[in-house]
Amino acid sequence: xxxxxxxxxxxxxxxxxxxxxxxxAYQPEIALGKALDLFRKDxxxxxxxxxxxxxxxMNRPSLYGAFGDKRELYIKSYARYRAEARAAMQExxxxxxxxxxxxxxxxAVALDIYLSGEAGPRGCxxxxxxxxxxxxxxxxxxxxxxxxxxxxxxxAACFRLAREKxxxxxxxxxxxxxxxxxxxxxxxxxxxxxxxxxxxxEAIVKGAIDVMVGPAAP
Amino acid sequence: xxxxxxxxxxxxxxxxxxxxxxxxAYQPEIALGKALDLFRKDxxxxxxxxxxxxxxxMNRPSLYGAFGDKRELYIKSYARYRAEARAAMQExxxxxxxxxxxxxxxxAVALDIYLSGEAGPRGCxxxxxxxxxxxxxxxxxxxxxxxxxxxxxxxAACFRLAREKxxxxxxxxxxxxxxxxxxxxxxxxxxxxxxxxxxxxEAIVKGAIDVMVGPAAP
DNA sequence: TGATTTTTATACTGTTCCGCATAATATAAG
DNA sequence: CTTATATTATGCGGAACAGTATAAAAATCA
Numbered sequence: 001x002x003x004x005x006x007x008x009x010x011x012x013x014x015x016x017x018x019x020x021x022x023x024x025a026y027q028p029e030i031a032l033g034k035a036l037d038l039f040r041k042d043x044x045x046x047x048x049x050x051x052x053x054x055x056x057x058m059n060r061p062s063l064y065g066a067f068g069d070k071r072e073l074y075i076k077s078y079a080r081y082r083a084e085a086r087a088a089m090q091e092x093x094x095x096x097x098x099x100x101x102x103x104x105x106x107x108a109v110a111l112d113i114y115l116s117g118e119a120g121p122r123g124c125x126x127x128x129x130x131x132x133x134x135x136x137x138x139x140x141x142x143x144x145x146x147x148x149x150x151x152x153x154x155x156a157a158c159f160r161l162a163r164e165k166x167x168x169x170x171x172x173x174x175x176x177x178x179x180x181x182x183x184x185x186x187x188x189x190x191x192x193x194x195x196x197x198x199x200x201x202e203a204i205v206k207g208a209i210d211v212m213v214g215p216a217a218p
Numbered sequence: 219x220x221x222x223x224x225x226x227x228x229x230x231x232x233x234x235x236x237x238x239x240x241x242x243a244y245q246p247e248i249a250l251g252k253a254l255d256l257f258r259k260d261x262x263x264x265x266x267x268x269x270x271x272x273x274x275x276m277n278r279p280s281l282y283g284a285f286g287d288k289r290e291l292y293i294k295s296y297a298r299y300r301a302e303a304r305a306a307m308q309e310x311x312x313x314x315x316x317x318x319x320x321x322x323x324x325x326a327v328a329l330d331i332y333l334s335g336e337a338g339p340r341g342c343x344x345x346x347x348x349x350x351x352x353x354x355x356x357x358x359x360x361x362x363x364x365x366x367x368x369x370x371x372x373x374a375a376c377f378r379l380a381r382e383k384x385x386x387x388x389x390x391x392x393x394x395x396x397x398x399x400x401x402x403x404x405x406x407x408x409x410x411x412x413x414x415x416x417x418x419x420e421a422i423v424k425g426a427i428d429v430m431v432g433p434a435a436p
Numbered sequence: 437t438g439a440t441t442t443t444t445a446t447a448c449t450g451t452t453c454c455g456c457a458t459a460a461t462a463t464a465a466g
Numbered sequence: 467c468t469t470a471t472a473t474t475a476t477g478c479g480g481a482a483c484a485g486t487a488t489a490a491a492a493a494t495c496a
Contacts (some may be wrong), residue, residue, distance in 0.1 A: 018494075019441095019442075019493085019494085020440080020441050020442060020493070020494055020495080021440085021441040021442020021443055021492075021493060021494075022441080022442050022443040022444070022491065022492040022493050023442085023443075023492070023493065024442090024443065024444090025443080025444070041353075042263075043261070043263060043349075043350055044264075045260075045261065045263035045264040046262075046263040046350075048482075048483065048484085049483075049484060049485080050482080050483080050484095058444090059444065059445065059446085060484085060485075060486090061443090061444075061445080061446095061485090061486075061487090062443070062444065062445090064484095064485070064486080065443080069484080069485075070484075070485095119354075120353045120354065121353065123349060123353075127349060127408055128349045128350070130408045130409070130411050130412045131261075131341060131345060131346040131349045131350070131408065131411050132261055132264075132346070132349070132350065134411060134412045134413075135259075135338045135339065135341075135411055135412075135413070136337075136338065141412055141413060144412050145412050145413075145414070148408075148409060148412065148414075173425065175425070176425030176426075176428065176429060177429070179405070179422045179425055179426065180398065180401070180402070180425070180426055180429055182405060183398070183401040183402050183404065183405035183422075183426070184398070184401050186401065186404050186405045186408050187397070187400060187401035187404045187405070190345055190348045190349065190366075190404050191348070191366060193348050193349050193352060193353055194348045194352045194353075194359055194362050194363050194366065195352070195353070195359060195363075196363070196366075204397045204401075207391065207393070207394030207397055207398070208394075208397065208398060208401070210394065211394060211395070211398055211429065211430075212429070236463095236464075237463080237464085237471095237472075237473095238463070238464055238465080238470080238471050238472060239461095239462070239463060239464075239470085239471040239472020239473055240461060240462040240463055240471085240472050240473040240474065241462070241463065241472085241473075242472090242473065242474090243473080243474070266452075266453065266454085267453075267454060267455085268452080268453080268454095276474090277474070277475065277476085278454080278455075278456090279455090279456075279457095279473090279474075279475080279476095280473075280474065280475090282454095282455070282456080283472095283473080287454080287455075288454075288455095
Protein backbone atom coordinates (compact mmCIF):
# COMPACT_ATOMS: atom_id res chain seq x y z
CA UNK A 1 0.00 0.00 0.00
CA UNK A 2 2.21 2.75 -1.21
CA UNK A 3 -0.49 4.73 -2.95
CA UNK A 4 -3.23 5.83 -0.65
CA UNK A 5 -5.95 5.20 -3.20
CA UNK A 6 -6.46 4.84 -6.89
CA UNK A 7 -7.78 8.33 -7.51
CA UNK A 8 -6.29 9.03 -10.96
CA UNK A 9 -5.20 12.56 -10.17
CA UNK A 10 -8.89 13.44 -10.53
CA UNK A 11 -9.54 16.54 -12.56
CA UNK A 12 -10.20 19.57 -10.36
CA UNK A 13 -13.91 19.80 -11.04
CA UNK A 14 -15.25 17.11 -13.28
CA UNK A 15 -18.98 17.87 -13.55
CA UNK A 16 -20.22 14.32 -12.95
CA UNK A 17 -17.51 12.06 -11.54
CA UNK A 18 -19.74 8.98 -11.95
CA UNK A 19 -19.50 7.85 -8.35
CA UNK A 20 -20.23 4.26 -7.68
CA UNK A 21 -22.94 3.54 -5.10
CA UNK A 22 -26.21 5.15 -4.17
CA UNK A 23 -26.06 8.88 -4.84
CA UNK A 24 -26.06 11.36 -1.99
CA ALA A 25 -29.35 12.94 -1.15
CA TYR A 26 -27.68 16.05 0.27
CA GLN A 27 -25.09 18.62 -0.76
CA PRO A 28 -22.33 18.75 1.81
CA GLU A 29 -21.76 22.50 1.35
CA ILE A 30 -25.40 23.34 1.88
CA ALA A 31 -25.73 20.97 4.83
CA LEU A 32 -22.68 22.50 6.47
CA GLY A 33 -24.20 25.93 6.04
CA LYS A 34 -27.36 24.80 7.80
CA ALA A 35 -25.33 23.31 10.62
CA LEU A 36 -23.45 26.58 10.97
CA ASP A 37 -26.72 28.48 11.17
CA LEU A 38 -27.87 26.27 14.02
CA PHE A 39 -24.61 26.43 15.94
CA ARG A 40 -24.53 30.19 15.61
CA LYS A 41 -28.08 30.43 16.89
CA ASP A 42 -27.88 28.12 19.89
CA UNK A 43 -24.24 27.32 20.53
CA UNK A 44 -22.58 23.94 20.75
CA UNK A 45 -24.13 22.51 23.88
CA UNK A 46 -27.71 23.54 23.16
CA UNK A 47 -27.68 22.14 19.65
CA UNK A 48 -28.56 18.45 19.44
CA UNK A 49 -27.78 16.03 16.68
CA UNK A 50 -31.52 15.72 16.13
CA UNK A 51 -31.70 19.47 15.55
CA UNK A 52 -28.80 19.24 13.13
CA UNK A 53 -30.33 16.26 11.42
CA UNK A 54 -33.62 18.07 10.95
CA UNK A 55 -31.97 21.27 9.71
CA UNK A 56 -29.68 19.58 7.23
CA UNK A 57 -32.17 16.98 6.07
CA MET A 58 -29.53 14.34 6.74
CA ASN A 59 -30.21 11.56 9.16
CA ARG A 60 -27.76 11.02 11.96
CA PRO A 61 -25.66 8.26 10.38
CA SER A 62 -25.21 10.36 7.24
CA LEU A 63 -24.22 13.34 9.34
CA TYR A 64 -21.74 11.23 11.17
CA GLY A 65 -20.34 9.76 7.98
CA ALA A 66 -19.99 13.09 6.27
CA PHE A 67 -18.64 15.28 9.06
CA GLY A 68 -17.72 13.09 12.01
CA ASP A 69 -19.13 13.60 15.47
CA LYS A 70 -20.75 16.73 16.83
CA ARG A 71 -17.49 18.34 17.81
CA GLU A 72 -15.93 17.76 14.41
CA LEU A 73 -19.02 19.19 12.76
CA TYR A 74 -18.73 22.24 14.97
CA ILE A 75 -15.10 22.69 14.02
CA LYS A 76 -15.91 22.38 10.34
CA SER A 77 -18.78 24.82 10.75
CA TYR A 78 -16.49 27.29 12.42
CA ALA A 79 -13.90 26.92 9.68
CA ARG A 80 -16.64 27.59 7.18
CA TYR A 81 -17.73 30.68 9.10
CA ARG A 82 -14.20 32.01 9.10
CA ALA A 83 -13.86 31.43 5.38
CA GLU A 84 -17.12 33.25 4.70
CA ALA A 85 -16.23 36.16 6.94
CA ARG A 86 -12.82 36.43 5.33
CA ALA A 87 -14.38 36.40 1.89
CA ALA A 88 -16.79 39.15 2.86
CA MET A 89 -13.98 41.32 4.20
CA GLN A 90 -11.04 40.66 1.95
CA GLU A 91 -11.77 43.08 -0.86
CA UNK A 92 -12.30 45.87 1.65
CA UNK A 93 -8.95 45.11 3.20
CA UNK A 94 -7.31 44.75 -0.19
CA UNK A 95 -8.62 47.69 -2.22
CA UNK A 96 -7.10 51.10 -1.95
CA UNK A 97 -9.32 53.60 -0.13
CA UNK A 98 -9.20 56.20 2.64
CA UNK A 99 -8.88 54.73 6.11
CA UNK A 100 -12.12 56.27 7.24
CA UNK A 101 -14.09 54.71 4.42
CA UNK A 102 -12.34 51.41 4.86
CA UNK A 103 -13.27 51.21 8.52
CA UNK A 104 -16.85 52.22 7.81
CA UNK A 105 -17.20 49.50 5.22
CA UNK A 106 -15.64 46.85 7.44
CA UNK A 107 -18.02 47.64 10.27
CA ALA A 108 -20.98 47.73 7.92
CA VAL A 109 -20.19 44.23 6.73
CA ALA A 110 -19.60 43.07 10.29
CA LEU A 111 -22.99 44.37 11.34
CA ASP A 112 -24.60 42.61 8.40
CA ILE A 113 -23.05 39.36 9.56
CA TYR A 114 -23.87 39.84 13.22
CA LEU A 115 -27.44 41.02 12.79
CA SER A 116 -28.49 38.44 10.24
CA GLY A 117 -30.58 35.48 11.31
CA GLU A 118 -34.25 34.63 11.14
CA ALA A 119 -34.57 33.73 14.80
CA GLY A 120 -32.59 36.69 16.08
CA PRO A 121 -29.15 38.23 15.58
CA ARG A 122 -26.48 35.58 15.37
CA GLY A 123 -23.53 37.64 16.51
CA CYS A 124 -19.92 36.77 15.84
CA UNK A 125 -19.17 33.08 15.91
CA UNK A 126 -15.58 33.69 16.93
CA UNK A 127 -16.67 35.72 19.92
CA UNK A 128 -19.30 33.19 20.91
CA UNK A 129 -16.91 30.30 20.57
CA UNK A 130 -14.29 32.15 22.58
CA UNK A 131 -16.82 32.46 25.37
CA UNK A 132 -17.88 28.85 25.34
CA UNK A 133 -15.82 26.04 23.81
CA UNK A 134 -12.47 27.78 23.55
CA UNK A 135 -11.67 27.50 27.24
CA UNK A 136 -11.62 23.75 27.49
CA UNK A 137 -10.89 22.61 23.95
CA UNK A 138 -7.33 23.33 22.80
CA UNK A 139 -7.99 22.71 19.12
CA UNK A 140 -10.99 25.01 19.02
CA UNK A 141 -9.12 27.54 21.12
CA UNK A 142 -6.28 27.61 18.61
CA UNK A 143 -8.72 28.39 15.84
CA UNK A 144 -10.34 31.15 17.87
CA UNK A 145 -7.00 32.71 18.71
CA UNK A 146 -6.13 32.60 15.05
CA UNK A 147 -9.40 34.34 14.22
CA UNK A 148 -8.82 37.05 16.78
CA UNK A 149 -5.27 37.64 15.67
CA UNK A 150 -6.19 37.63 11.99
CA UNK A 151 -8.53 40.54 12.57
CA UNK A 152 -5.95 42.38 14.69
CA UNK A 153 -3.38 42.02 11.97
CA UNK A 154 -5.67 43.08 9.18
CA UNK A 155 -6.61 46.22 11.08
CA ALA A 156 -2.99 46.92 11.93
CA ALA A 157 -2.06 46.73 8.27
CA CYS A 158 -4.78 49.26 7.46
CA PHE A 159 -3.58 51.72 10.05
CA ARG A 160 0.03 51.25 9.04
CA LEU A 161 -0.83 52.02 5.46
CA ALA A 162 -2.92 55.03 6.48
CA ARG A 163 -0.03 56.38 8.50
CA GLU A 164 2.30 55.97 5.57
CA LYS A 165 -0.14 57.85 3.37
CA UNK A 166 -0.24 60.68 5.90
CA UNK A 167 -3.83 60.06 6.96
CA UNK A 168 -2.67 59.51 10.51
CA UNK A 169 -0.04 61.35 12.53
CA UNK A 170 3.37 59.72 12.67
CA UNK A 171 2.83 59.19 16.40
CA UNK A 172 -0.13 56.89 15.79
CA UNK A 173 0.54 53.31 16.80
CA UNK A 174 -1.05 50.91 14.28
CA UNK A 175 -1.06 47.99 16.68
CA UNK A 176 -2.80 49.91 19.43
CA UNK A 177 -5.36 51.33 17.02
CA UNK A 178 -5.94 47.85 15.64
CA UNK A 179 -6.69 46.51 19.09
CA UNK A 180 -9.21 49.28 19.58
CA UNK A 181 -10.73 48.53 16.20
CA UNK A 182 -11.01 44.86 17.14
CA UNK A 183 -12.45 45.79 20.50
CA UNK A 184 -15.12 47.76 18.69
CA UNK A 185 -15.90 44.73 16.57
CA UNK A 186 -16.20 42.63 19.69
CA UNK A 187 -18.41 45.06 21.55
CA UNK A 188 -20.87 45.37 18.68
CA UNK A 189 -20.90 41.58 18.31
CA UNK A 190 -21.85 41.19 21.94
CA UNK A 191 -24.40 43.95 21.93
CA UNK A 192 -25.92 42.68 18.72
CA UNK A 193 -26.53 39.37 20.43
CA UNK A 194 -28.35 41.23 23.21
CA UNK A 195 -30.57 42.71 20.49
CA UNK A 196 -29.25 46.23 20.71
CA UNK A 197 -30.71 47.87 17.59
CA UNK A 198 -28.54 48.54 14.58
CA UNK A 199 -28.81 52.31 14.93
CA UNK A 200 -27.13 52.20 18.33
CA UNK A 201 -24.42 49.89 17.10
CA GLU A 202 -23.76 52.23 14.18
CA ALA A 203 -23.45 55.10 16.61
CA ILE A 204 -20.85 53.18 18.59
CA VAL A 205 -18.95 52.48 15.38
CA LYS A 206 -19.05 56.10 14.33
CA GLY A 207 -17.77 57.28 17.70
CA ALA A 208 -14.98 54.72 17.66
CA ILE A 209 -13.88 55.72 14.18
CA ASP A 210 -13.82 59.37 15.19
CA VAL A 211 -11.52 58.58 18.09
CA MET A 212 -9.28 56.29 16.07
CA VAL A 213 -8.73 58.41 12.96
CA GLY A 214 -10.08 61.79 14.00
CA PRO A 215 -13.51 63.29 13.30
CA ALA A 216 -14.77 63.38 9.75
CA ALA A 217 -13.84 66.37 7.68
CA PRO A 218 -16.73 68.88 7.44
CA UNK B 219 -56.39 35.40 54.69
CA UNK B 220 -55.78 39.09 54.74
CA UNK B 221 -52.28 38.90 56.10
CA UNK B 222 -49.96 36.94 53.90
CA UNK B 223 -48.22 35.28 56.82
CA UNK B 224 -47.61 35.75 60.49
CA UNK B 225 -44.05 36.98 60.23
CA UNK B 226 -43.99 39.45 63.13
CA UNK B 227 -42.11 42.17 61.26
CA UNK B 228 -39.05 39.96 61.75
CA UNK B 229 -36.05 41.85 63.02
CA UNK B 230 -33.57 42.60 60.22
CA UNK B 231 -30.94 40.12 61.30
CA UNK B 232 -31.82 38.11 64.33
CA UNK B 233 -28.82 35.82 64.88
CA UNK B 234 -30.82 32.63 65.40
CA UNK B 235 -34.39 33.02 64.16
CA UNK B 236 -35.40 29.66 65.65
CA UNK B 237 -36.75 28.21 62.42
CA UNK B 238 -39.25 25.43 62.75
CA UNK B 239 -38.44 22.22 60.91
CA UNK B 240 -35.29 20.34 60.14
CA UNK B 241 -32.40 22.74 59.81
CA UNK B 242 -30.80 23.40 56.47
CA ALA B 243 -27.64 21.51 55.74
CA TYR B 244 -26.42 24.21 53.36
CA GLN B 245 -25.85 27.95 53.33
CA PRO B 246 -27.77 29.52 50.46
CA GLU B 247 -25.16 32.23 49.86
CA ILE B 248 -22.34 29.73 49.58
CA ALA B 249 -24.36 27.35 47.44
CA LEU B 250 -25.26 30.18 45.08
CA GLY B 251 -21.61 31.06 44.79
CA LYS B 252 -20.75 27.51 43.81
CA ALA B 253 -23.52 27.49 41.24
CA LEU B 254 -22.20 30.75 39.82
CA ASP B 255 -18.74 29.24 39.55
CA LEU B 256 -20.10 26.35 37.54
CA PHE B 257 -22.23 28.46 35.25
CA ARG B 258 -19.33 30.76 34.58
CA LYS B 259 -17.10 27.83 33.75
CA ASP B 260 -19.40 25.86 31.46
CA UNK B 261 -22.36 28.07 30.58
CA UNK B 262 -26.04 27.35 31.04
CA UNK B 263 -26.58 24.51 28.59
CA UNK B 264 -23.48 22.52 29.47
CA UNK B 265 -24.14 22.64 33.21
CA UNK B 266 -26.43 19.91 34.49
CA UNK B 267 -28.43 19.84 37.66
CA UNK B 268 -26.31 16.92 38.76
CA UNK B 269 -23.21 19.06 38.36
CA UNK B 270 -24.85 21.82 40.35
CA UNK B 271 -26.01 19.36 42.96
CA UNK B 272 -22.51 17.96 43.37
CA UNK B 273 -20.89 21.40 43.52
CA UNK B 274 -23.31 22.87 46.03
CA UNK B 275 -23.64 19.74 48.13
CA MET B 276 -27.40 20.10 47.84
CA ASN B 277 -29.45 17.34 46.31
CA ARG B 278 -31.74 18.20 43.46
CA PRO B 279 -34.96 18.66 45.41
CA SER B 280 -33.21 21.03 47.81
CA LEU B 281 -31.77 22.98 44.91
CA TYR B 282 -35.17 23.19 43.39
CA GLY B 283 -36.80 24.28 46.62
CA ALA B 284 -34.20 26.90 47.34
CA PHE B 285 -33.69 28.46 43.94
CA GLY B 286 -36.34 27.15 41.57
CA ASP B 287 -35.50 25.44 38.31
CA LYS B 288 -32.25 25.63 36.41
CA ARG B 289 -33.14 28.84 34.63
CA GLU B 290 -34.12 30.60 37.85
CA LEU B 291 -30.90 29.45 39.44
CA TYR B 292 -29.00 30.86 36.49
CA ILE B 293 -30.78 34.18 36.82
CA LYS B 294 -30.04 34.33 40.53
CA SER B 295 -26.43 33.40 39.88
CA TYR B 296 -26.14 36.17 37.35
CA ALA B 297 -27.68 38.68 39.74
CA ARG B 298 -25.15 37.59 42.30
CA TYR B 299 -22.32 38.03 39.80
CA ARG B 300 -23.47 41.52 39.01
CA ALA B 301 -23.67 42.42 42.67
CA GLU B 302 -20.16 41.13 43.27
CA ALA B 303 -18.75 42.91 40.25
CA ARG B 304 -20.44 46.13 41.29
CA ALA B 305 -19.07 45.80 44.80
CA ALA B 306 -15.56 45.26 43.47
CA MET B 307 -15.80 48.34 41.26
CA GLN B 308 -17.83 50.81 43.22
CA GLU B 309 -15.15 52.37 45.35
CA UNK B 310 -13.00 52.93 42.30
CA UNK B 311 -15.86 54.69 40.59
CA UNK B 312 -16.72 56.63 43.75
CA UNK B 313 -13.37 57.84 45.08
CA UNK B 314 -11.70 60.92 43.72
CA UNK B 315 -8.64 60.17 41.61
CA UNK B 316 -7.05 61.04 38.27
CA UNK B 317 -8.84 59.55 35.29
CA UNK B 318 -5.80 57.62 34.23
CA UNK B 319 -5.41 55.94 37.57
CA UNK B 320 -9.10 55.27 37.79
CA UNK B 321 -9.14 53.48 34.46
CA UNK B 322 -6.06 51.48 35.32
CA UNK B 323 -7.62 50.30 38.56
CA UNK B 324 -10.90 49.39 36.92
CA UNK B 325 -9.18 47.27 34.32
CA ALA B 326 -6.98 45.64 36.91
CA VAL B 327 -10.03 44.56 38.87
CA ALA B 328 -11.75 43.42 35.69
CA LEU B 329 -8.77 41.26 34.79
CA ASP B 330 -8.76 39.76 38.26
CA ILE B 331 -12.38 38.78 37.80
CA TYR B 332 -11.97 37.48 34.27
CA LEU B 333 -8.79 35.51 34.83
CA SER B 334 -9.80 33.85 38.09
CA GLY B 335 -10.95 30.26 38.09
CA GLU B 336 -9.31 26.97 38.94
CA ALA B 337 -10.29 25.26 35.71
CA GLY B 338 -9.39 28.16 33.46
CA PRO B 339 -10.25 31.83 33.10
CA ARG B 340 -13.92 32.43 33.67
CA GLY B 341 -14.30 35.61 31.66
CA CYS B 342 -17.13 38.08 32.05
CA UNK B 343 -20.46 36.52 32.85
CA UNK B 344 -22.34 39.40 31.27
CA UNK B 345 -20.47 38.94 28.01
CA UNK B 346 -20.93 35.17 28.06
CA UNK B 347 -24.62 35.46 28.83
CA UNK B 348 -25.06 38.02 26.09
CA UNK B 349 -23.59 35.53 23.66
CA UNK B 350 -25.74 32.62 24.77
CA UNK B 351 -28.99 33.00 26.70
CA UNK B 352 -29.71 36.66 26.05
CA UNK B 353 -30.89 36.16 22.48
CA UNK B 354 -33.84 33.96 23.22
CA UNK B 355 -34.74 34.79 26.82
CA UNK B 356 -36.23 38.27 27.27
CA UNK B 357 -35.83 38.36 31.04
CA UNK B 358 -32.18 37.40 30.92
CA UNK B 359 -31.65 39.75 28.02
CA UNK B 360 -33.03 42.65 30.04
CA UNK B 361 -30.55 41.92 32.81
CA UNK B 362 -27.68 41.74 30.35
CA UNK B 363 -28.65 45.02 28.71
CA UNK B 364 -28.81 46.58 32.15
CA UNK B 365 -25.34 45.24 32.89
CA UNK B 366 -23.91 46.60 29.66
CA UNK B 367 -25.51 49.97 30.13
CA UNK B 368 -24.49 50.21 33.77
CA UNK B 369 -20.86 49.93 32.75
CA UNK B 370 -21.30 52.42 29.91
CA UNK B 371 -22.83 54.92 32.30
CA UNK B 372 -20.23 54.48 34.99
CA UNK B 373 -17.45 55.07 32.45
CA ALA B 374 -19.27 58.06 30.99
CA ALA B 375 -19.54 59.63 34.44
CA CYS B 376 -15.79 59.18 34.90
CA PHE B 377 -14.96 60.86 31.62
CA ARG B 378 -17.44 63.65 32.26
CA LEU B 379 -15.83 64.36 35.59
CA ALA B 380 -12.36 64.22 34.10
CA ARG B 381 -13.35 66.72 31.45
CA GLU B 382 -14.74 69.06 34.09
CA LYS B 383 -11.49 68.79 35.98
CA UNK B 384 -9.57 69.70 32.84
CA UNK B 385 -7.96 66.31 32.45
CA UNK B 386 -9.56 65.96 29.05
CA UNK B 387 -10.03 68.53 26.29
CA UNK B 388 -13.44 70.19 26.14
CA UNK B 389 -13.96 68.50 22.79
CA UNK B 390 -13.84 65.04 24.33
CA UNK B 391 -17.15 63.20 24.23
CA UNK B 392 -17.68 61.26 27.46
CA UNK B 393 -20.26 58.94 25.93
CA UNK B 394 -18.04 57.98 23.02
CA UNK B 395 -15.06 57.47 25.28
CA UNK B 396 -17.21 55.36 27.58
CA UNK B 397 -18.21 53.10 24.72
CA UNK B 398 -14.57 52.63 23.87
CA UNK B 399 -13.77 51.91 27.49
CA UNK B 400 -16.55 49.31 27.58
CA UNK B 401 -15.38 47.85 24.29
CA UNK B 402 -11.97 47.40 25.85
CA UNK B 403 -13.56 45.60 28.77
CA UNK B 404 -15.39 43.34 26.37
CA UNK B 405 -12.39 42.54 24.25
CA UNK B 406 -10.26 41.57 27.23
CA UNK B 407 -13.10 39.46 28.57
CA UNK B 408 -13.30 37.55 25.31
CA UNK B 409 -9.58 37.18 24.93
CA UNK B 410 -9.21 36.09 28.54
CA UNK B 411 -11.61 33.27 27.83
CA UNK B 412 -9.39 32.22 24.94
CA UNK B 413 -6.53 32.06 27.42
CA UNK B 414 -4.65 35.06 26.12
CA UNK B 415 -2.08 35.68 28.87
CA UNK B 416 -2.53 38.53 31.30
CA UNK B 417 0.52 40.39 30.02
CA UNK B 418 -1.04 40.74 26.58
CA UNK B 419 -4.35 41.84 28.02
CA GLU B 420 -2.58 44.45 30.10
CA ALA B 421 -0.86 45.72 26.98
CA ILE B 422 -4.21 46.11 25.28
CA VAL B 423 -5.51 48.00 28.28
CA LYS B 424 -2.51 50.28 28.35
CA GLY B 425 -2.83 51.10 24.66
CA ALA B 426 -6.53 51.80 25.01
CA ILE B 427 -5.99 54.13 27.95
CA ASP B 428 -3.35 56.02 26.01
CA VAL B 429 -5.75 56.59 23.15
CA MET B 430 -8.66 57.53 25.40
CA VAL B 431 -6.97 59.99 27.74
CA GLY B 432 -3.63 60.62 26.04
CA PRO B 433 -0.26 59.01 26.75
CA ALA B 434 1.05 59.01 30.30
CA ALA B 435 3.06 62.02 31.37
CA PRO B 436 6.81 61.26 31.35
C1' DT C 437 -29.44 -10.12 -14.72
C1' DG C 438 -26.64 -10.36 -10.70
C1' DA C 439 -22.72 -8.74 -7.77
C1' DT C 440 -20.62 -4.71 -5.71
C1' DT C 441 -20.52 -0.33 -3.69
C1' DT C 442 -22.18 3.64 -1.48
C1' DT C 443 -25.64 5.91 0.79
C1' DT C 444 -30.12 6.17 3.25
C1' DA C 445 -33.46 4.66 6.63
C1' DT C 446 -34.75 2.51 10.89
C1' DA C 447 -34.04 1.25 15.18
C1' DC C 448 -31.42 0.12 19.12
C1' DT C 449 -28.31 0.86 23.34
C1' DG C 450 -26.91 2.87 27.22
C1' DT C 451 -26.48 7.26 29.25
C1' DT C 452 -27.83 11.60 30.90
C1' DC C 453 -31.12 14.80 31.72
C1' DC C 454 -34.88 17.50 34.40
C1' DG C 455 -38.40 17.65 37.43
C1' DC C 456 -41.07 15.60 41.02
C1' DA C 457 -43.24 12.13 44.18
C1' DT C 458 -42.44 9.84 48.18
C1' DA C 459 -40.41 8.67 52.35
C1' DA C 460 -37.12 9.48 56.03
C1' DT C 461 -35.12 12.80 59.31
C1' DA C 462 -34.51 16.59 62.38
C1' DT C 463 -36.15 20.42 64.74
C1' DA C 464 -39.85 23.40 67.35
C1' DA C 465 -44.36 23.80 69.40
C1' DG C 466 -48.15 22.03 72.18
C1' DC D 467 -44.63 12.40 74.23
C1' DT D 468 -47.19 13.78 70.36
C1' DT D 469 -48.00 16.80 66.52
C1' DA D 470 -46.68 20.06 63.09
C1' DT D 471 -43.21 21.77 60.09
C1' DA D 472 -39.27 22.08 57.25
C1' DT D 473 -35.75 19.96 55.28
C1' DT D 474 -32.98 15.93 53.39
C1' DA D 475 -32.54 11.57 50.99
C1' DT D 476 -33.87 8.20 47.59
C1' DG D 477 -35.30 7.17 43.48
C1' DC D 478 -38.73 7.06 39.83
C1' DG D 479 -40.48 8.39 35.06
C1' DG D 480 -40.32 9.85 30.74
C1' DA D 481 -37.87 12.45 27.59
C1' DA D 482 -33.75 13.69 25.13
C1' DC D 483 -29.27 12.63 24.06
C1' DA D 484 -24.94 10.77 21.22
C1' DG D 485 -23.38 7.33 18.72
C1' DT D 486 -23.77 2.92 16.16
C1' DA D 487 -25.45 -1.51 14.30
C1' DT D 488 -28.22 -3.35 10.91
C1' DA D 489 -31.14 -3.49 7.06
C1' DA D 490 -33.05 -1.40 2.92
C1' DA D 491 -32.34 1.29 -1.27
C1' DA D 492 -30.13 3.13 -5.38
C1' DA D 493 -26.64 3.49 -8.21
C1' DT D 494 -22.43 1.32 -11.20
C1' DC D 495 -19.99 -2.55 -13.05
C1' DA D 496 -19.52 -7.13 -15.02
